[in-house]
C-alpha cells in the first residue's frame with residue numbers, strides 16, 4: 167500500500183502542472199512549454215539551430231574552414247551554453263557573426279562568440295542597426311524599460327510565469343537592463359537590397375527585410391535552401407505591436423519581406439524564436455498561411471478604417487478566418503491580433519480615433535467624479551465594481567476601479583480589487599506578454615503605493 171502511494175505521489179509530481187480549473191488559454195500556453203525546451207536541431211547538412219537555450223534562437227552554418235553564427239542569444243551565459251554544444255559539432259573557428267536585428271534577445275551573446283578564437287570575426291548587420299533602441303535613446307524615452315520588464319515578466323516569481331509564448335521564461339542577471347542595454351557594434355553593414363558575402367567557404371546572402379524592425383534582415387543560404395528569418399517569422403501570431411511600446415512596425419513591409427523569403431524557395435527555416443521548420447512542404451505551407459493571415463488582418467483593418475471605425479470598434483470587426491484559427495503556429499501566444507489592429511490604425515492615422523468627443527476628453531479625475539455621481543455615490547460605485555468581478559466581468563471591474571483610483575490612487579481596497587481583476591484577465595489570456603503585464607501590475611497594486619507610480 168505504502169509503495170502504491172509512493173508511486174502515485176511520484177506520478178503526481180511528474181505530471182505537467184495542468185490544473186482542472188485552468189482556462190483554455192492557460193492550458194494551451196502550458197502545453198507550449200514542451201517545445202521551448204533546449205534543443206539542437208540539424209536543419210540541413212551544414213546548418214544547426216539551438217532553440218530554447220535562450221529566448222531567441224542561435225544558428226550555425228558549418229563552412230569548409232570556419233563557422234558562421236546567426237544571432238547570439240540574450241545573455242552571455244546562454245551563448246556559452248550554446249557554444250559548448252556547437253563545439254561538439256565543429257572545432258572550426260568562428261569567421262562571421264550575423265545579427266538579424268538589434269534587439270537585445272538576439273545580440274546579447276555577441277561578445278562570447280566574438281572572443282572565442284584568436285581572430286575576431288566580422289559582425290554583419292543591417293543599418294541603421296538598432297534603430298528602435300536608438301530612437302528611444304535620442305528622445306530620452308526610458309519608460310519602455312519598465313514596460314518591457316512588465317511585458318517580459320521579469321519581476322514575477324517563477325510560479326507566476328509559464329513561458330513567454332515563443333521563449334522560455336528566463337530572468338536577466340541583476341545588473342542588466344534588457345531593453346536599455348548597449349548592443350554590439352557591427353563591422354559590416356548594408357542598408358537595402360541583397361548583399362552577397364563569401365565567408366568560411368560559404369556563399370551567403372543577407373537580405374534587407376523590414377518588418378518587426380526597420381533594421382531587420384534575413385539570411386539566405388542557397389546551397390541548402392535555408393532561410394534564417396530573424397523575427398519576421400516564428401511559430402506564433404506575430405508581435406505586430408509590442409505592448410512595451412514601439413514605433414509603428416510596418417505591416418505592409420513585413421508582408422513584402424515574407425514574400426521575398428518565399429520567392430527564394432526555402433526548404434528549411436530557422437526562425438527568430440521557436441523550433442525550426444524542416445522540409446519544403448511544411449515550410450511553404452506554414453509560410454504561406456502565416457503571410458496570408460497577416461495580410462488578411464491588414465486588409466480588413468484598412469477596410470474598417472475606411473468605414474470610419476474607431477480602434478475600439480475595429481478590434482471586433484477584424485476577425486481571422488476559421489481556417490487560420492485552427493493553426494497552432496498562428497495562435498496568439500506572443501503577439502495579439504487586437505493589438506496589431508490598433509497599431510495599424512495608429513500607424514496610419516495617429517492617436518485621434520475620429521470621434522470628436524475624444525478631441526478633448528475629460529481628465530480622468532473629472533470623469534471619475536461624474537461616474538460617482540451617476541452611480542449614486544462612491545460606495546455604490548465600489549459595490550458595482552466588486553459585483554462586476556463576482557459576475558465574471560473582470561474588464562468592467564478594472565475600468566470602474568480606474569475611476570475610483572483616479573480620485574483616490576492610494577486606496578488599498580480598490581488597488582487590491584483591481585489586482586484581482588487583472589489576475590482574472592491574465593488567467594484567460596493566451597498572450598504571454600499581456601499575462602505578464604497584467605500579473606506584474608497586479609503585484610505592484612497589492613503593495614501600498616509609496617509615491618505616484620506610472621499609470622496602473
Ligand SMILES: [Zn+2]
Nearest residue numbers: 222271397438
Ligand atoms: Zn526576438
